[in-house]
Amino acid sequence: MSTIKKAKSNISYGGGAIVSSDVKSYANDPFIVKKNEEARIAVSKLTLPGTKKK
């Protein structure tokens, strides 16, 4: 007799992270460090809402 295996859904509604110690920090990932440096330069020139133009 064949069995049907029901796949566990990967989609949720309403949010809420699943806390897992298996997730590593990517803070020192070279690619992400580079992206952050680019963003840091862009943001330094940014005029935020409700502030005067730089």
Place this chain on the structure above:
Amino acid sequence: MNLPHYNYLTSDFRSYEFYSEGPKGRIKKVITFSRIQEDPAIYNLTLVDINPVSGLTSDLTVSDNGDRDIILATVAYTVKDFSAHYGSHYIYAKGSTPVRTRLYQIGIAGLLEEISIDFDVYGVIEDIAYPFQKNVNYEAFLVKRK
């Protein structure tokens, strides 16, 4: 906000992992929040793919998995979780290419009513942040939890 999104995992509420699923298969993605400015605090949001062979991160991969809105909703929920743990700060996001930034813009516009319940959303043009409006082309985005 009640949008379909992928289940996502975190250990520190700064780095999040989830899997995109679609015609191109199961693709591991990572969202990170990194502080890039003090006073006012601004965090950079990155969304990258993890190469299943090399394990290296990249934001230039074209996943084309047909799930843009689910991914954007997942990002929105991580912003919410991040803000709940670290406070309501500006979060800066920019696509890796103009095409991708434009896709983000279309996605944000499509989800704006839902996203605006919890967030103020701004678009950046020539280094100035304006309240996000549909049908306006932006170079980057800022969001802040209300």
